[in-house]
Amino acid sequence: MSIRFEGESTFRSTDYELLPFRFSPLDEGCYFLSTDYGEWTVLDKQQLHHLVRKEHVGDTALYFELKAKHFISSEVSESKINFLASKLKTKKSFIDFFSQLHIFVLTVRCNTSCIYCQASRKSCQSDPRRFDMSDEVLDKSIDLFLSMPSPMLTLEFQGGESTLTMPLIKRAVQRVKEKQKNKDIQFVICTNLCDLSEEDMDYLIANDFSISTSLDGPQLLHNTNRKYSQGGAYESLIKSLDKLKEKSAFDKVSALMTTTRTSLSQAKEIIDEYVQQGFRSIFIRELNPYGFAQKYFHKVGYSTEEFLRFYAQCLDYIIELNHQGIIFRESYAALILKKMMTPWATGFVDLQSPCGSGFGVTLYNYDGYIYPSDESRMMAETGDDYFRMGHILSDSREDIFFGNVMQKLASAGVNDSLMVCSDCAFAPYCGAEPVRRYQVTGSIYGHPGKDDFCVKNKSIIKLVIKKWLTANTATRKILETWGAQ
Amino acid sequence: MKPGDSLFLSAQALQCINHHHSLFGKIVVDPEQLSDDTILFVDEARAINLPDGIVPHGIILSQRVLHLKELLECNVCPVITVKEDCVFTAGDIVSISPKGRIQREFRVASQNNALLVTETCNNLCIMCPQPPKPEDKSTYVQAEAKIQRIISLIDERDIPLSLCITGGEPTMLREGLIRLVGGIAEKMPETLIHLLSNGRYLYYENYTARLAAAAKGNMLIGIPLFAHVSDIHDYVVQSKGAFEQTMAGLLNCYKYGIPVELRVVLNKATVPHLLALSQFIAKNLFFVKHVALMGMENMGFAKLNRAEVFIDPWDYRDVLSAAVRTLKLYDIDTRIFNLPLCIVNSDAHEFCAQSISDFKRIYYDACRECVKQEVCCGFFSSSTDKYYLTQHATPYLA
Numbered sequence: 001m002s003i004r005f006e007g008e009s010t011f012r013s014t015d016y017e018l019l020p021f022r023f024s025p026l027d028e029g030c031y032f033l034s035t036d037y038g039e040w041t042v043l044d045k046q047q048l049h050h051l052v053r054k055e056h057v058g059d060t061a062l063y064f065e066l067k068a069k070h071f072i073s074s075e076v077s078e079s080k081i082n083f084l085a086s087k088l089k090t091k092k093s094f095i096d097f098f099s100q101l102h103i104f105v106l107t108v109r110c111n112t113s114c115i116y117c118q119a120s121r122k123s124c125q126s127d128p129r130r131f132d133m134s135d136e137v138l139d140k141s142i143d144l145f146l147s148m149p150s151p152m153l154t155l156e157f158q159g160g161e162s163t164l165t166m167p168l169i170k171r172a173v174q175r176v177k178e179k180q181k182n183k184d185i186q187f188v189i190c191t192n193l194c195d196l197s198e199e200d201m202d203y204l205i206a207n208d209f210s211i212s213t214s215l216d217g218p219q220l221l222h223n224t225n226r227k228y229s230q231g232g233a234y235e236s237l238i239k240s241l242d243k244l245k246e247k248s249a250f251d252k253v254s255a256l257m258t259t260t261r262t263s264l265s266q267a268k269e270i271i272d273e274y275v276q277q278g279f280r281s282i283f284i285r286e287l288n289p290y291g292f293a294q295k296y297f298h299k300v301g302y303s304t305e306e307f308l309r310f311y312a313q314c315l316d317y318i319i320e321l322n323h324q325g326i327i328f329r330e331s332y333a334a335l336i337l338k339k340m341m342t343p344w345a346t347g348f349v350d351l352q353s354p355c356g357s358g359f360g361v362t363l364y365n366y367d368g369y370i371y372p373s374d375e376s377r378m379m380a381e382t383g384d385d386y387f388r389m390g391h392i393l394s395d396s397r398e399d400i401f402f403g404n405v406m407q408k409l410a411s412a413g414v415n416d417s418l419m420v421c422s423d424c425a426f427a428p429y430c431g432a433e434p435v436r437r438y439q440v441t442g443s444i445y446g447h448p449g450k451d452d453f454c455v456k457n458k459s460i461i462k463l464v465i466k467k468w469l470t471a472n473t474a475t476r477k478i479l480e481t482w483g484a485q
Numbered sequence: 486m487k488p489g490d491s492l493f494l495s496a497q498a499l500q501c502i503n504h505h506h507s508l509f510g511k512i513v514v515d516p517e518q519l520s521d522d523t524i525l526f527v528d529e530a531r532a533i534n535l536p537d538g539i540v541p542h543g544i545i546l547s548q549r550v551l552h553l554k555e556l557l558e559c560n561v562c563p564v565i566t567v568k569e570d571c572v573f574t575a576g577d578i579v580s581i582s583p584k585g586r587i588q589r590e591f592r593v594a595s596q597n598n599a600l601l602v603t604e605t606c607n608n609l610c611i612m613c614p615q616p617p618k619p620e621d622k623s624t625y626v627q628a629e630a631k632i633q634r635i636i637s638l639i640d641e642r643d644i645p646l647s648l649c650i651t652g653g654e655p656t657m658l659r660e661g662l663i664r665l666v667g668g669i670a671e672k673m674p675e676t677l678i679h680l681l682s683n684g685r686y687l688y689y690e691n692y693t694a695r696l697a698a699a700a701k702g703n704m705l706i707g708i709p710l711f712a713h714v715s716d717i718h719d720y721v722v723q724s725k726g727a728f729e730q731t732m733a734g735l736l737n738c739y740k741y742g743i744p745v746e747l748r749v750v751l752n753k754a755t756v757p758h759l760l761a762l763s764q765f766i767a768k769n770l771f772f773v774k775h776v777a778l779m780g781m782e783n784m785g786f787a788k789l790n791r792a793e794v795f796i797d798p799w800d801y802r803d804v805l806s807a808a809v810r811t812l813k814l815y816d817i818d819t820r821i822f823n824l825p826l827c828i829v830n831s832d833a834h835e836f837c838a839q840s841i842s843d844f845k846r847i848y849y850d851a852c853r854e855c856v857k858q859e860v861c862c863g864f865f866s867s868s869t870d871k872y873y874l875t876q877h878a879t880p881y882l883a
Contacts, residue, residue, distance in 0.1 A: 005611055005790060008754070011720040039768070064758070068713035068765050079688065079733035086736065087769070342815070343768050484814045 013074035016054060019084070021071050023048060024425035032465060034425045036416075037087035038343055039069035042469065087343060091428075094345040095354055097150030098401075103363040103374060104141060106168045107132040107160040108381070112192050113227045115300050116258055116287055124164055124229070132165055133366040140392045141364040142175045146183070147397065148362075156188040156212075158374070160366075163191045166200050173207055188212055193240035194228050201240070205249045213237065215255040215277065217263060217270035225260055225300075241277060255279055259286050259307060260300040267313040275321065275328055283331040284314045286456065288375065304452055308459050315467065322478045329482045336464045337483030339429045349373075351431040351457065353421075355413030358389075358406050368392045370400050372409055376435045387435055409434050412444035420448035426461045489572065490594040492843045496571045498585030499548060504563035508581040509631075510542040511638045512573045526573040527556060535559070543581065545573065576643040578635050590635050591643075597842040599649035600632050602665065606654040608683050608722035610709075612752050612794040614784040614867070617653055629661040636668050647677040656686035663692075667699035677703055684708035685727055687734030697741035705774065706738060707746040712758045713765035721754050735770060744774040751824075752781045752794040756801045763808040767815035776812055778805065779840075780823035782865045783872040791872065798828045799877035806830045825852075826861045827879045841865060855880035 019035070023043075026032040031048045034040040043051065050057045051072070057063050066072050070087075073080060108131050110121040122131045133141075145155060155176065157169050169189070176185060188210045196204075204211060216222045219234045226233040244250050255274070257263075263270060274282045286307045287300065302310075311332075318330050335348050349356025358372030368391050371377040376387030387409075390400040412434035415421035421432065436453055437446030448454045468479055498504075510524045519525055519539050527533060528547030533556060535541070543563040544556055551557060557564060565581060573579070578591040591598055603625060606617035639645075648669060655662050669678055678700055687693045687706075697704075708731065711721040715728035738745045747770060749755060749762065759778075766776060780798055781787055787794055798805075805821065810832075812819040821833060822840035829837055839862045847866045852858050868874050 003609070003616075005609075005793075006720070006723060008717070008720045011725060012716045061761075064714045064716065064761065067716075068761060074715065075729075077729060079729060079736075083732065083736055083769075343771055480814055485816070 014056065016067070016072040016074055017076050018052070018054065019070050019073055019076070022423060022425040022427065024423075026462060026465065032425045032462075033071060034428050035070060036091070036428060037070070037084060038091050038339065038428060039071070040340060040425075040428075040465075041065060041069060041071070042465075090343050091345055094347050094352060095359060097148075097152075099148060099358070099360055099362045100150045100152060100347070101154045101156060101349060101356075101361045102145045102148070103156045103158050103361065104133070104138075104172065105158050105160070105363065105365050105374075105377065106138075106162050106165040106172075107366055109164055110159055110161040111164065111195055111229050112161065112233055113229070115225055115227075115296060116260060121160060124161070128165075131160070131366065133168055133364075134368075135168075135171065137364075137366070137368040137392055138168055138172055139175060141368075142172055143179070144392060144397060144400075145362075145364070146176065146180055151182065152184045152186075154186045154188055156190060158190040161192060161194075162189055163196050163200060166203075170203070186210065192226070192228075192233065192237065194233055194236040195230065196240055198243070201243060201247070201249075205247060205252070209252065211244070211249075211253045213241075213253060213255050214258070215274065215279075216257050216260070217266055218273045221262055221266060221270070224262060225258070238277075245278070250278060254281075256283060257285060258288075259284065259302075259310060261302050262300075264302060264306060264310045267310060268317050271314060271317055271321070271328075275326060280327060281329045281331050281334070282314075282318070284311050285332075304456050304459075307456065308463075311460060312463060315463070319467075319475055319478060323474060332460065333464050333467075333479075334482040336429050336461055337468070337479055340465070340468070341480070341483035350433065351429075353413070353415040353427070353430070353432045355409060355432045355434060357387075357413065357433065357435045358409040359413065364392065370395075372405060373435050375439065379435070379439060386438065408444055412437070412446075415448075418445060418448050420454070424448075424458070426458050429461050430457050490574045490592070491570050491572055492592060492595055493571060494589055494592075494844050496567060496587045498581065498587060499566045499568060501583075501585045502557070502564040502566075503560065504543070504565060504581070504585070505583060507583060508543045508563060508565075508579075509634070510579070511640075512545075512575055512577040512579060513541075514573075514575045518575075524579060526575075527553065528569075528572060535561075545571075545587075547571065576640045578638050580631075590631075591639055593640075593643045595843060596646065597649070597844070598645055598647075599651045600635065600665075601651055601653070602628055602632055602655045602662065603653040603657050605657050606652060606683070607657065607685060608654065608724050608727060610722050610750075610786065611754065611790045612721075612750060612781050612785075612787040614782040614787060616785045620657070625658050625661055629658060629665060632665050633668055636665075636672055639672075644673045645676055647679050648673070649679040649681065651681040654683055654686075655680060656682050656692075659686075659692075663696050663699045666696060666704065670699060670701045670703060674701065674703065677705060679705050679707065681707045683722065683727070683731060684734035684738075685730040687737050688730040690737050690740075693734065693737040693743070694741050697738075697743050700743070702742070705744045705746055707748050707777070708735060708738075709748040709750060710735075710762070710766075710770075711749060711755045713762045714758075717754065717758055721750075721752075735773075739772045745770075745772070747773045747776045748779055749776065750779050750781050751796075751798065751801065751805070752787070753796040754794060756796055756804055759801070759804050759808045760811065763811040767811060767817060771815065771817065773817065775818035775820060777838075777840075778808065778819065778821050778836075780821075780874065782823065782867060783869075783874060784865070784867040788872050797875050797877065798824050799875055802828065802830045802833075806833045809833050809836050823862060823865065825864060825875075825878060826857050827855070827881065828875050828877050838862065849878065851878065851880050853880075854882060856883045857881045 021033050021035045023031045023033045029045050031043050047057055108122050109124045109126050111124045190212045193213045216225045222234040223232050315330055321328050338346055349360040361373050363371040363377050365377050370389040372387055387405050389405045413432045415427045415432040421427050433453055434444035438444045441447055441451050510522050512526045513519055513523045514526050516533055519541050522542055524543045525541045526545045527550055530550050540561050546566045548569045574593040576593040577589055580588045604618040605620040712718045718728040719725050809819050819836050820838045821836045822838055841862045845866045846863045848863045
C-alpha cells in the first residue's frame with residue numbers, strides 16, 4: 001500500500017477575506033467585534049490592525065476562532081454565503097409573521113394612583129361609557145386581531161386596571177374561542193392584583209392566562225410608589241399572590257418593577273423582596289418618560305448615570321445570590337446574554353431591530369384608535385397623536401398597517417440604516433425605538449451615540465459583556481445558564 | 486448443548502465440497518421450507534431427508550454433525566462445513582466465496598445489521614479503521630444489485646428496526662444509493678435507515694433533496710465533522726475543500742428534513758479543537774439530532790498513523806467533560822461512543838453509550854471484577870497490547 005498522508009500544514013490557509021463585521025472600542029486598548037448573525041469576540045488594538053489589513057493575526061487559536069465565527073474566510077463561496085444568510089434569517093426570525101403582541105387597553109380607569117403613572121389614568125368612579133372599550137370596538141378589534149398572519153399570537157389585556165372590566169375580558173376571550181381556528185393564542189392580563197375576586201381569579205386560571213403584575217420592592221417602597229384607593233397596594237397584592245400560590249397558579253405570574261428615585265438606594269431590598277415572594281427573575285426597569293412621570297420627574301426621576309449605577313449594583317447582588325445557591329436572574333442581562341450566546345431570535349419588543357413598535361406590537365385603545373405600542377398610545381393621551389395608525393371602525397386593515405405611521409416606523413426602525421448605529425458593534429444586541437426617540441428627542445431617528453436610549457442600552461450591553469469577560473468559572477456558569485436556557 | 490447465534494459476521498469454511506462458484510442465499514434450518522434459492526444449515530444430529538425434487542442452493546454442515554453422511558455426500562449441491570461456533574439463524578442471508586469465505590450479509594439475531602455498499606471513499610481519513618479501496622466504477626453496479634437482492638430476501642417477520650448503510654462512502658454510488666434507500670423505504674417503511682456518509686456529496690442540493698424524498702422521512706444520516714475550521718477538518722480527511730462541502734451538505738440535510746447525527750472521532754488531531762468545535766456546533770449546527778463523540782478504533786490507518794492520531798482517552802477526559810457540558814448547555818443531545826466508563830470523568834458518564842457493535846465488543850480480564858461492566862461499552866476487539874486504547878482502564882470495585 002503506497003498511500004502518502006499529507007501533514008497538517010498542507011491544509012492550512014493563511015490568506016483570507018474579511019466577512020462583514022463591525023468593531024467598537026470596549027475598554028482601554030481593546031475592541032469588541034460582532035457580526036450580524038450574532039458572533040462576537042474581543043481583540044486588542046494590534047490584533048485588530050492586523051485583521052483589517054488581512055495580515056497574520058497572531059496565534060493559530062485566534063485565527064481559527066475568527067474563521068469559525070465567520071469574521072474571515074479563506075474563500076467566500078456561494079455555499080458559505082447561503083449558510084450565513086440562513087444564520088441571519090434565524091437571528092431575525094422574530095419578524096417572520098409580523099406583529100404578534102396585541103395589546104388591548106380595555107379601560108383607562110384605575111383603582112390605584114402611581115407616582116410614575118404612564119397611562120393618564122382616570123379614577124375608577126369615572127364614567128365607564130367614556131373610558132371603557134365599547135362592545136362594538138372590542139368585537140371589531142378582536143376580528144382584526146384574529147386576521148393577523150402569525151400562527152402564534154399574544155393577546156394582552158391592559159388598562160388602566162384591566163380587572164375593572166372583567167365582563168369585557170370574558171367577552172373578548174369568548175369571541176376569540178368562537179372565531180379562531182388554527183392559531184396558538186396566549187392570553188395575558190396586566191393587573192395590579194389589588195382587587196381581584198376569587199371567581200375572577202379562577203376564571204383567569206381556567207383560561208390559562210399569564211398574569212403580569214407590578215411589584216416595586218418592599219412594602220414601604222411599593223406603597224410609596226403605588227397608592228391604592230382601598231388601602232395598602234402592597235398588602236392587597238401579597239394577599240392575591242398568596243391566593244394564587246394556594247391555587248398552584250403562581251408559575252403563571254410575573255412581576256415588573258419600576259425604578260424610582262427612592263429605589264436607587266434599595267437595590268438589595270428590592271431583590272430580596274422578589275426572592276422572598278418566590279419570583280425567579282426580576283427586570284430592572286427604568287422609569288418611562290411618558291405620562292405623569294414626566295410632570296413629576298423632579299420628584300421620582302434620576303439621570304441615566306444614576307440608573308446605570310443602580311443597575312450594576314442589582315446585577316452584582318443577583319450574581320452573589322446565585323453563588324449562594326439562590327437561582328434568580330436579571331431579565332435584561334439574560335436577554336443580552338441570549339443574544340450573545342445563541343443563534344436564536346429573541347422576542348423582546350423593546351430591544352429589537354426592526355423595531356418592536358408596529359412590527360411586533362399592535363395596540364388597540366379603548367376609544368378605537370390603533371397604535372404601534374403602549375408608549376405611542378400614552379403620547380396621544382397627553383396630546384400628541386403622531387403615531388396614531390387609524391381607527392378600528394373607520395379605517396381598513398390596509399390603511400392601518402400600510403399607512404403613514406408604519407412607513408415612518410419602517411424608515412427609523414432598523415438600526416442597520418441609522419447613522420452611528422450602522423457602525424456600532426453593539427447594534428446586534430440593541431434595537432431601534434422610533435417612538436421613544438421621538439418622545440425624547442423630537443425626531444424618530446433620535447441622536448444615536450448620545451441620546452438616552454443609546455447611552456442606557458449601550459452601557460448595559462457593555463456592562464454585561466465585561467461581566468462575562470471578567471467572570472470566574474463559577475460566575476461564568478451562572479451567566480451561561482441565563483443566556484442559553 | 487447447542488450454542489446460540491454467536492453473531493459472527495464472517496467465517497472461513499472448514500471444507501468445501503462440490504463448491505466452485507460463489508453462493509448467495511437465505512438460510513433455512515427446517516428442510517420443509519427448503520426451496521431452490523435457499524441454503525440449508527444443519528447443526529443438530531437428526532436424520533434429514535431432503536424433500537423430493539428440491540435441490541437446495543447449498544448445505545452448510547456444522548462440525549458437530551459431520552457424521553450425517555447422507556448430507557455430506559449428497560452430491561446434488563455444494564456442501565460447506567463450518568466450525569461448531571458458527572451458528573446461523575433461519576432467515577440469515579449469506580454469501581460464500583469459491584474459497585469458502587462466508588459472509589453473513591444480514592443477521593436475523595442482530596440489531597446491528599449494516600449493508601456495506603462500497604469500499605471506496607472520496608476522503609482518506611488519517612485514522613480510518615477500514616481503509617478504502619481504489620475506485621472501480623464497475624463495482625458500483627454489482628454492489629447495488631447485490632444489496633437489492635439482500636433487501637428482497639429479508640423475510641417479512643425479520644424486518645429490522647434499523648438498517649445501516651455504510652461504506653466506504655455510500656454516496657459514491659450516486660443514483661444507486663438513492664435507489665437502494667428507496668428500495669428499503671418501500672419494502673420496510675417502519676425501518677430506520679441509518680446512513681453513514683461523510684456528507685460531501687450532499688453538497689449538491691438536488692441530490693440531497695431526492696435522497697430525502699426516497700427515504701420517506703425514515704432516515705438518519707451520520708456525518709463526521711472533525712473541527713470548527715477547514716484547516717483541521719481537511720487535514721484529518723486529507724482532502725482540501727471537504728469541510729466546505731460537508732458543511733453545505735449538513736445544511737442541505739436541515740433544509741430537506743433529514744435528521745443528522747454528527748460524529749466526531751476523538752484523536753490527537755481533533756481533541757485540541759474539541760471545545761471550540763462544540764461551541765461551533767451549538768451556534769451553527771443546532772439542528773442536528775444528536776452529536777456522537779467517538780473514541781477512535783485503533784485499526785487500519787489509525788495503526789499506520791499512530792504517532793499522529795493516538796492519544797490515550799484518559800489524557801483528554803477533562804476536555805471531553807467540558808465539551809459535553811457545552812453541548813448540554815445548548816440542549817444538544819450528546820453521546821459518548823466507544824469509551825469505557827473508567828477512562829471518562831464521572832460527570833460525563835450519563836452521556837456514555839454502549840455503542841460498540843455486538844460482533845466487535847470485548848472486555849478485558851480486569852473487567853470481570855468491575856461492577857459497571859453491564860453498563861459499559863467495553864473495548865473494540867481490535868485493541869491489542871501494541872495498539873491499545875488506554876493504559877488507564879481500572880475496574881470499578883463494589
